[in-house]
Amino acid sequence: xxxxxxxxxxxxxxxxxxLFDEMTNGKVYVMEIPHKKGEDGxxxxxxxxxxxxxxxxxxxxxKITIDKLKQASKVVNEKxxxxxxxxxxxxxxxxPISGLDALLVNQVAFYDDPLRFTAKVNELCDELTExxxxxxxxxxxxxxxxxxxxxxxxxxxxxxxAIVEGNGATIVGExxxxxxxxxxxLLDENFSSIAEGMQKIAGRYxxxxxxxxTPNNDRLTDIEIIAKRVKADGILHYAIQFCTPYMIEATxxxxxxxxxxxxxxxxxxxxxxxxxxxxxxxxxxxxxxxGKGVKA
Amino acid sequence: xSKDYKQMWSDLEINLDAHDGLLGVLSDAYTNIYxxxxxxxxxxxxxxxVISEVHGLRIEEIVEVKKQxxxxxxxxxxxxxxxxxLAVDGVCIGLCAGADVGTDEAExxxxxxxxxxxxxxMGFKLAGLCPYVQTADLIVGETTCKGL
Numbered sequence: 001x002x003x004x005x006x007x008x009x010x011x012x013x014x015x016x017x018x019l020f021d022e023m024t025n026g027k028v029y030v031m032e033i034p035h036k037k038g039e040d041g042x043x044x045x046x047x048x049x050x051x052x053x054x055x056x057x058x059x060x061x062x063k064i065t066i067d068k069l070k071q072a073s074k075v076v077n078e079k080x081x082x083x084x085x086x087x088x089x090x091x092x093x094x095x096p097i098s099g100l101d102a103l104l105v106n107q108v109a110f111y112d113d114p115l116r117f118t119a120k121v122n123e124l125c126d127e128l129t130e131x132x133x134x135x136x137x138x139x140x141x142x143x144x145x146x147x148x149x150x151x152x153x154x155x156x157x158x159x160x161x162a163i164v165e166g167n168g169a170t171i172v173g174e175x176x177x178x179x180x181x182x183x184x185x186l187l188d189e190n191f192s193s194i195a196e197g198m199q200k201i202a203g204r205y206x207x208x209x210x211x212x213x214t215p216n217n218d219r220l221t222d223i224e225i226i227a228k229r230v231k232a233d234g235i236l237h238y239a240i241q242f243c244t245p246y247m248i249e250a251t252x253x254x255x256x257x258x259x260x261x262x263x264x265x266x267x268x269x270x271x272x273x274x275x276x277x278x279x280x281x282x283x284x285x286x287x288x289x290x291g292k293g294v295k296a
Numbered sequence: 297x298s299k300d301y302k303q304m305w306s307d308l309e310i311n312l313d314a315h316d317g318l319l320g321v322l323s324d325a326y327t328n329i330y331x332x333x334x335x336x337x338x339x340x341x342x343x344x345x346v347i348s349e350v351h352g353l354r355i356e357e358i359v360e361v362k363k364q365x366x367x368x369x370x371x372x373x374x375x376x377x378x379x380x381x382l383a384v385d386g387v388c389i390g391l392c393a394g395a396d397v398g399t400d401e402a403e404x405x406x407x408x409x410x411x412x413x414x415x416x417x418m419g420f421k422l423a424g425l426c427p428y429v430q431t432a433d434l435i436v437g438e439t440t441c442k443g444l
Contacts, residue, residue, distance in 0.1 A: 016414050016444050017437040019405050023421050024435060033375055033438045052436070053380050059434055060367045060384040072382035098333055101340050108346050110371075110390025111354065111428065114382070124339030131337065138335055154413060155350075156322060157394030162329045177374045187379065201377045208374055212440040242411045245441055270412040271396045 049202040082121035083183035089128045090172045094137020096128040099171025100161045107155040149175035150238035173230040211245035234263040241270045297352040311424035355427045370432035373440045398423030
């Protein structure tokens with residue numbers, strides 16, 4: 001099957017928002033994301049960002065000023081830096097925090113007050129720094145370290161983390177939108193006009209490497225870099241069932257794992273408890289193989 | 297939760313009985329998965345508290361800021377520029393959902409073989425179980441995947 005044929009297959013009509021708009025009495029506003037990141041795609045997204053800013057001004061009755069934009073940029077960047085800090089502290093062996101706890105922090109990032117959240121994450125990171133100095137971890141030094149990569153895990157989706165860590169391994173990173181793809185890239189706060197700020201904002205957001213883009217080779221590079229940074233012993237690729245872009249991209253992620261001689265397990269699942277037994281068996285076997293130094 | 301939020305939830309048109317059920321299930325899951333962990337950092341207590349008040353205190357805060365005229369913007373994917381929302385004193389809330397809730401209701405509208413995340417946010421809304429959607433003044437979706 002050609003790449004184009006595969007992409008057309010993945011192209012179900014984008015209808016959920018239309019239905020949701022009816023269900024919410026017209027509250028839905030759609031932003032058109034390009035599928036390619038070339039000049040045309042960048043121009044489309046810049047326009048969409050501009051249009052969105054006008055919509056926000058309309059519904060709020062407030063004008064976006066350069067001061068407000070700069071202040072807002074700083075707040076969001078500080079949140080990203082706090083999450084980056086948390087991510088980097090998980091590189092220690094043993095990790096000072098469980099994957100479950102780090103995932104929870106990343107999930108709460110999406111709905112807590114940003115200033116308070118950032119302060120609390122930094123407090124947590126101060127404590128984790130001390131833990132690292134004293135060698136305090138959540139599991140033993142040398143226990144198996146797993147990087148999860150793929151579809152996002154929205155709250156309260158804790159399913160895979162619970163299984164992996166219930167087996168004594170630690171998840172030391174998430175290459176996902178509730179994880180690295182959310183906070184990896186900072187906004188360049190050096191802008192001197194609203195127009196310049198909006199361009200930088202548009203540009204920054206298009207650096208996020210979702211599998212919805214084609215090509216998406218930067219995500220593969222990111223996975224390799226993150227796996228090395230967090231000292232992963234294995235990569236677990238996670239796709240929500242029917243999430244075609246991630247399901248298809250898993251094949252490419254496996255090639256990266258093979259290239260860097262990293263054990264790789266591919267999971268497709270939903271939110272239900274139906275496949276728990278099967279998942280536990282597969283994950284246990286995967287962790288055992290890593291523990292014995294056998295490649296998956 | 298520390299307070300009785302029934303009036304607040306009722307005002308937001310939440311299905312109270314089903315919602316109590318949901319909170320019970322969530323609380324049990326959290327106890328089993330999170331609170332059973334050994335040797336957790338002290339700093340996680342704040343996040344435990346946030347979860348214990350997931351539909352309580354944070355919603356109350358949001359309801360208060362709405363009274364000041366500030367707008368609540370619900371978002372799906374991570375492409376929505378949070379900076380712009382904050383620049384108009386808005387509140388940015390992620391609406392992606394991670395649990396099978398309202399699946400039967402959602403499947404009346406969308407196929408069974410749609411990703412669980414999409415079914416979940418629809419299900420939460422249709423079953424009257426998401427106070428965050430109820431507070432949103434605008435809900436922003438990006439045309440990332442084609443299911444959305």
